[in-house]
Amino acid sequence: MEPRSSGVAPGGVSVSAVLPAGGSGERLGGATPKQFCAVQGRPLVSYAVRAMERINWISDIIVVVSPENIETMKTIIEKYGHKRVTVVKGGITRHRSIFNGLKVFAEDEFSCHLLQKPEVVIIHDAVRPFVEEDIVSKVVMAAKEHGCTDYDLDYGTECLHLALKYCKTNAKLVEGTADLWKVTYKRDLYAAESIIKDNLSQQVCVITNVKETLAQVGFLLPESLKSQIKVEAISISLSKNDSHLQNIISGQCYNFVCVNDKRCAIQETQELVDMLEKSNIPLLYPVVLILVHLDSSENNSFSIGMEDLTTIKKFARETKKKNILVYGLLIQHKDPLLLQETVNSAAALIMALIKDRNPELIGQLLVA
Amino acid sequence: MEPRSSGVAPGGVSVSAVLPAGGSGERLGGATPKQFCAVQGRPLVSYAVRAMERINWISDIIVVVSPENIETMKTIIEKYGHKRVTVVKGGITRHRSIFNGLKVFAEDEFSCHLLQKPEVVIIHDAVRPFVEEDIVSKVVMAAKEHGCTDYDLDYGTECLHLALKYCKTNAKLVEGTADLWKVTYKRDLYAAESIIKDNLSQQVCVITNVKETLAQVGFLLPESLKSQIKVEAISISLSKNDSHLQNIISGQCYNFVCVNDKRCAIQETQELVDMLEKSNIPLLYPVVLILVHLDSSENNSFSIGMEDLTTIKKFARETKKKNILVYGLLIQHKDPLLLQETVNSAAALIMALIKDRNPELIGQLLVA
Numbered sequence: 001m002e003p004r005s006s007g008v009a010p011g012g013v014s015v016s017a018v019l020p021a022g023g024s025g026e027r028l029g030g031a032t033p034k035q036f037c038a039v040q041g042r043p044l045v046s047y048a049v050r051a052m053e054r055i056n057w058i059s060d061i062i063v064v065v066s067p068e069n070i071e072t073m074k075t076i077i078e079k080y081g082h083k084r085v086t087v088v089k090g091g092i093t094r095h096r097s098i099f100n101g102l103k104v105f106a107e108d109e110f111s112c113h114l115l116q117k118p119e120v121v122i123i124h125d126a127v128r129p130f131v132e133e134d135i136v137s138k139v140v141m142a143a144k145e146h147g148c149t150d151y152d153l154d155y156g157t158e159c160l161h162l163a164l165k166y167c168k169t170n171a172k173l174v175e176g177t178a179d180l181w182k183v184t185y186k187r188d189l190y191a192a193e194s195i196i197k198d199n200l201s202q203q204v205c206v207i208t209n210v211k212e213t214l215a216q217v218g219f220l221l222p223e224s225l226k227s228q229i230k231v232e233a234i235s236i237s238l239s240k241n242d243s244h245l246q247n248i249i250s251g252q253c254y255n256f257v258c259v260n261d262k263r264c265a266i267q268e269t270q271e272l273v274d275m276l277e278k279s280n281i282p283l284l285y286p287v288v289l290i291l292v293h294l295d296s297s298e299n300n301s302f303s304i305g306m307e308d309l310t311t312i313k314k315f316a317r318e319t320k321k322k323n324i325l326v327y328g329l330l331i332q333h334k335d336p337l338l339l340q341e342t343v344n345s346a347a348a349l350i351m352a353l354i355k356d357r358n359p360e361l362i363g364q365l366l367v368a
Numbered sequence: 369m370e371p372r373s374s375g376v377a378p379g380g381v382s383v384s385a386v387l388p389a390g391g392s393g394e395r396l397g398g399a400t401p402k403q404f405c406a407v408q409g410r411p412l413v414s415y416a417v418r419a420m421e422r423i424n425w426i427s428d429i430i431v432v433v434s435p436e437n438i439e440t441m442k443t444i445i446e447k448y449g450h451k452r453v454t455v456v457k458g459g460i461t462r463h464r465s466i467f468n469g470l471k472v473f474a475e476d477e478f479s480c481h482l483l484q485k486p487e488v489v490i491i492h493d494a495v496r497p498f499v500e501e502d503i504v505s506k507v508v509m510a511a512k513e514h515g516c517t518d519y520d521l522d523y524g525t526e527c528l529h530l531a532l533k534y535c536k537t538n539a540k541l542v543e544g545t546a547d548l549w550k551v552t553y554k555r556d557l558y559a560a561e562s563i564i565k566d567n568l569s570q571q572v573c574v575i576t577n578v579k580e581t582l583a584q585v586g587f588l589l590p591e592s593l594k595s596q597i598k599v600e601a602i603s604i605s606l607s608k609n610d611s612h613l614q615n616i617i618s619g620q621c622y623n624f625v626c627v628n629d630k631r632c633a634i635q636e637t638q639e640l641v642d643m644l645e646k647s648n649i650p651l652l653y654p655v656v657l658i659l660v661h662l663d664s665s666e667n668n669s670f671s672i673g674m675e676d677l678t679t680i681k682k683f684a685r686e687t688k689k690k691n692i693l694v695y696g697l698l699i700q701h702k703d704p705l706l707l708q709e710t711v712n713s714a715a716a717l718i719m720a721l722i723k724d725r726n727p728e729l730i731g732q733l734l735v736a
Binding site for chain 2: 181185187188190191192193194195198306309313332348349351352356358360361364365366367
């Protein structure tokens with residue numbers, strides 16, 4: 001989801017970015033301008049900012065918004081912990097807005113530079129949530145090769161034509177990827193949501209408590225999941241600070257399955273929640289945490305009562321505030337012959353919970 | 369979801385449609401050509417066919433596919449009960465394919481007409497799943513006004529240019545709607561899926577069993593749902609054949625909530641499943657059916673045991689084969705002061721189940 005930045009600007013040039021975010025979103029058919037529409041609970045503009053921010057050779061990120069949205073934008077920057085961002089008031093047209101963004105770098109006769117003047121400025125639409133470092137690198141290289149002084153390079157053909165027509169720069173079209181598209185209509189918001197969910201569903205960490213009774217499920221469950229998702233399986237006691245688990249968390253894993261034989265195992269899970277919270281991982285995307293409870297009781301009734309359900313629900317409501325979505329899953333382990341089938345059904349439910357990332361279903365107990 | 373056709377062709381002309389469906393889907397990044405990709409379990413091409421088929425003044429629908437997909441296409445037509453459709457072998461280019469489609473209407477010197485020759489032929493991409501009758505009407509009217517003999521009119525500018533260049537017809541661009549877009553990339557499939565789910569989540573029918581104990585929830589639940597979705601609330605015994613319910617079903621409602629105080633109430637629900645099956649409603653889209661069980665038992669444990677859970681699961685697996693997705697929902701009714709809150713939480717869960725339409729979660733029992 002968040003590849004590490006190479007750390008080196010292409011050609012060693014200094015680079016900054018201007019993100020025009022002043023659109024009104026009329027074509028989207030809603031009251032909220034599209035750049036402020038929530039995708040997985042976070043405004044679209046925050047995705048575009050993050051896309052630039054994680055490229056660590058981009059010095060400054062200038063977001064240009066309409067006057068009425070300046071406070072909203074500042075709140076977003078604070079809430080999601082964005083760094084190196086300056087908010088600038090936009091003009092009445094997109095080009096005037098970009099001009100206002102660029103002015104921040106301009107030398108002022110009566111004062112000092114407002115921000116350090118970069119050699120290349122990337123113009124990146126705030127409604128294009130997905131852009132990878134290699135594309136931005138290509139744009140910067142193209143800018144350098146075609147040597148203009150101040151350079152406005154956009155990805156789309158539309159803007160390229162405008163640039164050629166009005167700016168008389170040596171604009172060059174840099175080939176983008178299919179994911180670089182712009183959110184214009186409501187269907188694009190839907191697609192963005194699905195792409196993000198897809199990206200967040202690439203890897204799961206299965207943590208099994210170090211207990212003999214769990215060994216079999218601790219082995220079978222990751223095996224069953226492997227056909228659908230990359231799996232990191234570890235067997236540890238969550239109360240111990242494990243460096244391997246720390247590495248997995250800081251490697252941007254957004255899905256965790258905790259297998260335990262204790263009812264709910266809230267206490268142990270709290271340790272994981274604390275680790276996740278400290279890592280800042282749930283800041284940008286919701287994390288899925290599935291508490292798997294192994295039920296090997298002999299009688300024909302639930303081994304989890306209404307009280308446990310209330311406990312899970314309460315816990316889930318609390319962790320949701322931290323952007324961690326908690327679900328319960330009961331694996332019945334009675335007939336050893338049926339265990340494989342039950343585990344497969346558990347894996348299917350886990351995949352459904354991970355892919356859907358549905359905040360309404362938190363605290364529910366599913367049965368495999 | 370399925371507006372009734374006006375029944376009258378614009379200007380009284382005879383109209384048929386050709387759907388080129390021969391693309392290879394390379395840009396989609398998958399092995400399956402996009403027109404055969406499943407959206408809500410049904411191939412995209414079936415949506416495009418349905419879009420034409422429900423306009424009852426379109427006489428014939430010609431689907432042009434690559435030779436290797438002819439059998440697949442025929443199976444799709446049979447499975448989804450499409451009428452007035454002829455499958456034709458495509459050529460090596462899109463234009464050659466359209467030509468092959470049109471040939472079906474051509475007079476043959478040695479035989480009779482293969483299909484009645486229409487005055488206007490609509491060319492509609494098989495990867496544009498959404499098109500409304502009024503747009504098709506406009507296209508037909510434009511074709512009539514600009515009076516060519518055989519007329520190939522497409523919606524996109526791209527095709528319009530091709531038509532102007534190569535066909536020397538009086539092509540005219542007809543303004544389409546935002547929903548008329550073409551599925552090209554994987555993100556478009558995601559968007560199509562979300563749009564369809566959205567369309568299917570416009571209306572819910574809440575059926576409450578005629579019992580005094582249920583009266584309060586039977587009133588509160590529809591009220592709580594009303595803020596989010598159009599609600600038809602009826603209080604009947606499902607074992608009786610109710611004409612109002614029949615009307616709701618034939619009015620293309622895709623979501624049903626059955627409130628009962630019996631455990632699971634499988635028997636009663638079976639009646640509804642039978643009615644739905646007979647109506648052919650689940651043929652084209654999955655129907656959501658939520659069994660709400662009111663739990664007013666005094667003790668602090670589940671009033672539903674493992675046995676009931678197994679019953680719901682088994683029932684859900686059976687009805688899924690009929691494209692009906694069954695979920696269980698338990699409303700706890702102990703503290704009268706908390707009832708409104710519990711009902712609101714039930715409504716939120718119902719909305720989540722309807723919007724997600726997740727086939728993996730069938731047979732699960734959620735607790736409000």
